[in-house]
Amino acid sequence: MPEPLAELSEVEKVWSGGAGRVAAVAGVSLEVLRGDFGVITGRSGSGKSTLLALLGGLTRPSAGTVTLFGHDLGGLSDDGRAALRATRLGFVFQFAGLVPTLTAFDNVRLRTLFGVPPGRDTDLAARDLLRRVGLGHRLDAYADELSGGEQRRVAIARALLGGPDLLLADEPTGDLDTATEAEIMTLLAELHRDGLTILMVTHNLELRQFANRSFEMRDGRLQELQPA
Amino acid sequence: MRPLTPGSLLLSNLRRRRFRTAALVLLVAAVTGGVGVLSLLVRGIGRGVALGTARFGADLVVIPRGGRAAIEGALIVGQPTQITLPGGVLAAVRKLPGVQIASPQIFVQSLHDASCCPGEFFLIGYDPATDLTVKPWLEEHHRTFGDHDALVGDRVSLKDGAQLPFFGTPFTIAGRLAPTGVGLDTTVFIPLAGVRDMVLHSPERAEQALHIKPDEISAVMVRVAPGTAPTTVAEEVTANIDNVEVLLAPQEIAAAVRELGVTLKLLMAVAAGVWLLLFPVLGITFAMTTSERRRDLGLHRALGATSKVIFRLAVAEAGLITGLGGLLGLGSGLVVLLLFNGPLGRALQRPYVPAEAWSMVGFFVGLELAAVATGALAAWLPARAAAAADPYVCLRQGEA
Numbered sequence: 372m373p374e375p376l377a378e379l380s381e382v383e384k385v386w387s388g389g390a391g392r393v394a395a396v397a398g399v400s401l402e403v404l405r406g407d408f409g410v411i412t413g414r415s416g417s418g419k420s421t422l423l424a425l426l427g428g429l430t431r432p433s434a435g436t437v438t439l440f441g442h443d444l445g446g447l448s449d450d451g452r453a454a455l456r457a458t459r460l461g462f463v464f465q466f467a468g469l470v471p472t473l474t475a476f477d478n479v480r481l482r483t484l485f486g487v488p489p490g491r492d493t494d495l496a497a498r499d500l501l502r503r504v505g506l507g508h509r510l511d512a513y514a515d516e517l518s519g520g521e522q523r524r525v526a527i528a529r530a531l532l533g534g535p536d537l538l539l540a541d542e543p544t545g546d547l548d549t550a551t552e553a554e555i556m557t558l559l560a561e562l563h564r565d566g567l568t569i570l571m572v573t574h575n576l577e578l579r580q581f582a583n584r585s586f587e588m589r590d591g592r593l594q595e596l597q598p599a
Numbered sequence: 600m601r602p603l604t605p606g607s608l609l610l611s612n613l614r615r616r617r618f619r620t621a622a623l624v625l626l627v628a629a630v631t632g633g634v635g636v637l638s639l640l641v642r643g644i645g646r647g648v649a650l651g652t653a654r655f656g657a658d659l660v661v662i663p664r665g666g667r668a669a670i671e672g673a674l675i676v677g678q679p680t681q682i683t684l685p686g687g688v689l690a691a692v693r694k695l696p697g698v699q700i701a702s703p704q705i706f707v708q709s710l711h712d713a714s715c716c717p718g719e720f721f722l723i724g725y726d727p728a729t730d731l732t733v734k735p736w737l738e739e740h741h742r743t744f745g746d747h748d749a750l751v752g753d754r755v756s757l758k759d760g761a762q763l764p765f766f767g768t769p770f771t772i773a774g775r776l777a778p779t780g781v782g783l784d785t786t787v788f789i790p791l792a793g794v795r796d797m798v799l800h801s802p803e804r805a806e807q808a809l810h811i812k813p814d815e816i817s818a819v820m821v822r823v824a825p826g827t828a829p830t831t832v833a834e835e836v837t838a839n840i841d842n843v844e845v846l847l848a849p850q851e852i853a854a855a856v857r858e859l860g861v862t863l864k865l866l867m868a869v870a871a872g873v874w875l876l877l878f879p880v881l882g883i884t885f886a887m888t889t890s891e892r893r894r895d896l897g898l899h900r901a902l903g904a905t906s907k908v909i910f911r912l913a914v915a916e917a918g919l920i921t922g923l924g925g926l927l928g929l930g931s932g933l934v935v936l937l938l939f940n941g942p943l944g945r946a947l948q949r950p951y952v953p954a955e956a957w958s959m960v961g962f963f964v965g966l967e968l969a970a971v972a973t974g975a976l977a978a979w980l981p982a983r984a985a986a987a988a989d990p991y992v993c994l995r996q997g998e999a
Contacts, residue, residue, distance in 0.1 A: 421991070429901060430991035450905050457903020464994065468898040472611040473603075480603045485903035494600050529902070 373404040375438075376537045376568055377426050382435030384421050384591075395421040397591035398435070403537065403570050408563040410579050411572040413588030419572040422588065423539050426570065427460055428452040440536065457486025461530030465542035467522035469514035469529075475501060475521075476510040479529045487533035500528035504558060520551035527558065531567075538562070540571040544578070556581055609916050616888070620920060623884060627924025630877060631970045632932040633870040635963055639936055639954060640943070641863045646952040647779065656731030657702075657820035658829040660846045661692055661836055667844060670818060681706055682817050685842050692819050695835045697827035702729035703816040705794055707809065720755045721786045722765060724794035731820050733788050736776055746792040748773035752784040765789070767804020768797040778952050874973070877921075881977035885917050889981040896985050897993030906986040913982035914975045921974025925967045933963050 384396040395418040403409060403426070413419045424430045425437055428444045437444045440459055444452055456462070469478045479497040483489035501510055504524035506517075514522060523543060530538055540559070544552040552575075560581050563569050571578070572588075579585045585596040613620045662670050666682040692701045707722035725733050733750050737743065744750065749770045751757055762771045770789055778784055789797075795813060802808040823832045833845040889896070896909055904912075936943070940953045954962070985993075 420995075424991035424994075427901065429897070429994070430989050450907070453900070453903050453905040453908075456901060460903075462898075462901040464898070464901075466894070468894065470608070470611055470615075470895075472614045473607070477603050477607070481608070482902050483603055484605055484608060485899065485905075485908065487903070489602060491600070 373406050375402045375404055376440060377401075377403040377570070378438040379422070379425065380436045380438070382422075382425055382432045382437060384418070384425060384430065385433040386421075394418075394591050396425065396432075399591070399593045400435075401426075401586075401593060403568065405536070405568050406566070407568050407570065407584055408560070408582045409570040409584040409586060410582035411570070411586040411588055411593070412574065412576050412579060413572070415574060417588040418591040419588040420541050422593065423541050423570065423572050427462060427539050428456060454486060457482065458533055459536045461535035461538040463523075463526050463530045463538065463540040463543045465545035467514075467519075467526040469517075469522055469525055471513065471515035474511050474513055475506055475517065475525045478514055478525050479532055482529060482532045493532065496534075497528070497532055500531050501525070503531075504528045505554075518551075520547060520554060523547065523551070523555055524558065527555070527562075531562070536568060538567055538569045540569060542573055543571060544573065544575065605912065605915065609912065609919050612892075612916055613920065619884070619888070623881070623920050624924040624927060626880070627877065627921045627970060627974075628928030628931070630870060630873050630928065631925045631966055632928030634867065634874055635929050635966050636932040636936060637863055637867040637870055639932075639959060639962065640951075641867055643951045643953045644863065646954070656735060656822065658823045658847070659821045659833050659836075661688060661701075661819040661821060661840070661843050662817070662846060664842045664844050667846065670846060681708065684816050684818065686814060688840055688843060689816060689819050691840050692821060692836060695832065695839060697823050697832040697835065698821055699824040699827075700729055700731060700820075700822040702726050702731055702820045703791070704730075704818050704820060705791065705811065705815060706817040707789075707794060707797075707811070719785065720751070720757070722794075723786050723788055724791045725788050727790050730788075731822055732783065736774065740774065742774060744773055744790060746790050746796065747771060748790070749793075750774045750776060750788045752776050752786045753778035754784040755787055757787070764804070766797050766801040766807070766809055768793070768800055877973055878977050881917065881921065881974060882980065885913070885978040886981040886984075888916075889913055889978075889985045893985070893988070893993040893996050896988070897990045897995075900990035900993070910982045910986035913985050914978050917974040917978030917982075918971045919974070921977075922967065922971040925970030929963045929967055929970075933959060 379399050379401040382396055382399050383394060386393045386395055397418075399422060401422075411419045411422065421430070425432055426439065428437065428439060428447075431445070439455055442451070442455065444455075447455070469475075470481065473481070476497060479501060480489070480494065483493055487493060498507070498510065501507055504527055506521060506524055506528070509517065509521060512521075514525065517525065527543070530540075538559075543559070544555050547555065556578060559569060559571070563581075571582075579596075585598075587594050587596055660670065661684070663682050663684050669682050689701060689703050692698060703726050705724040707724055727734065727737075727744060733744075736750065747768070747770050749765075749772050751772055751774070753776055755775075757763060757772050759772050759775055762769050764770075765787075770793060776783060794811070798809045798811045798813075821832065821836075823829050829847050833847060836843060836845050899909060899912075900906075936953065936959060937956060943951070943953075953959075
């Protein structure tokens with residue numbers, strides 16, 4: 372039995388705002404095992420991004436417990452949660468979130484400011500990761516000189532710096548053209564084959580083909596889909 | 600390979616908003632530079648007044664009636680003047696109660712790039728036995744002067760030790776007074792005996808003969824007895840001696856600078872007020888910047904930044920902006936003050952003794968630190984709010 376990396380147990384997340392109280396995640400339990408490539412699909416507003424944020428400790432649950440790498444996030448301080456994100460977790464979002472006035476190389480190295488140890492080895496790793504995502508020739512290009520697909524690949528390289536155990540990807544191919552989407556998914560599939568555990572949310576049902584576990588999120592509730 | 604540091608990230612953030620950064624830097628530069636320069640001008644005038652009045656020595660000056668404007672010009676900014684007291688005034692002043700010392704001075708003439716000597720200065724004859732300005736200097740320096748030794752003010756361009764013919768009579772530049780910021784700085788003091796000699800021989804030695812009677816004087820410098828109010832002696836003078844008026848010397852000097860001092864202090868207060876206004880202006884600007892960058896901040900949190908790091912980055916960015924502004928403004932101000940101290944002092948037309956260079960630099964370093972602190976404090980609340988925000992909420996709000 373593979374080791375569980377992340378676990379949600381009866382987790383709820385309620386947002387309060389102008390529309391009143393909205394349960395984005397309602398009583399969800401989930402176990403992400405090492406080696407999984409999980410894909411969560413669902414409509415916009417179904418709560419799938421919130422679920423990912425809960426797993427990554429980016430927001431606190433209203434109820435239930437979130438366990439990440441064996442640590443109950445509710446019992447960890449802000450610094451403790453940040454340390455887990457810095458060293459064992461990689462995030463990719465729909466927006467690349469690159470600093471436009473830094474080069475691709477420095478954008479990947481950005482994690483060295485937040486917990487990944489800086490140094491020659493890390494620099495070499497950053498170069499290797501950019502090569503791995505097909506951007507070895509664009510190391511010194513500024514982020515705003517890169518295409519949308521290239522920016523997304525830099526973001527993936529950045530998420531992988533420091534060798535995380537788990538990659539959480541929130542709509543990593545959103546707003547990309549079909550060809551670029553295929554490039555990104557092929558890259559993620561390669562990374563998974565190399566041993567990276569991935570949990571991805573997307574509204575694109577076709578991307579389930581890359582997963583070994585598929586889930587559907589609807590009105591804050593999660594259902595694992597049986598393999599076809 | 601160049602390491603990536605928090606400084607690199609801060610600078611790159613500033614480059615992302617060049618116009619806003621430049622506007623803030625220039626605003627802070629104008630305020631800090633203005634406060635710095637005006638403060639030092641006000642301090643320089645204060646020093647000028649203090650030094651001038653201390654060196655002046657006299658508590659009051661007896662002059663011919665109607666000579667106030669002329670002697671103020673002479674005392675404050677060294678403007679040449681020629682006034683003559685009625686005969687017998689010196690003796691009459693000395694007899695008055697409360698007068699400790701009464702010393703005569705004769706305002707000979709001003710010389711402006713004369714054939715004898717370069718520069719512009721004002722020749723004053725003094726009585727070595729009783730003088731209140733020169734005598735303390737001689738005593739302090741353990742010196743005695745001959746009848747043809749001259750003591751010059753700090754801004755007189757004649758060389759020390761030089762022998763120069765004033766109206767054909769040779770005088771040696773035997774000493775130089777410390778700067779006072781007042782008219783003393785452009786004055787050449789020569790003993791009354793030397794003046795008489797110069798007057799006597801001027802018809803045959805000089806291009807222009809001097810017409811000064813042997814007992815003629817321009818002013819009587821008076822020091823009052825200890826415990827006596829200068830105003831009481833001034834009343835005695837005007838009550839007992841005709842056709843004279845009295846200037847209370849230190850008060851006159853101070854009064855002459857008061858108007859300018861008030862103006863400068865007002866300007867300084869305005870600049871300081873603007874500095875205070877920097878807090879809300881910078882605070883609002885940094886709050887806007889932080890709000891615009893919520894998604895970046897959320898992303899940094901997702902990459903592993905702690906809330907403390909987010910707080911420090913936001914505060915440091917603000918401190919960097921105001922620090923750069925301070926460097927620009929204070930650096931420019933310092934250069935202006937160091938290069939143009941002389942012309943500035945003369946342009947003020949008031950006693951002005953600038954602070955020493957090291958003191959200016961120290962003062963400006965203090966202001967620079969204050970500028971950095973201003974930015975950091977202004978960003979404190981927005982930074983705290985950014986650090987405390989839920990990272991996921993930041994990410995979602997940034998998408999909106």
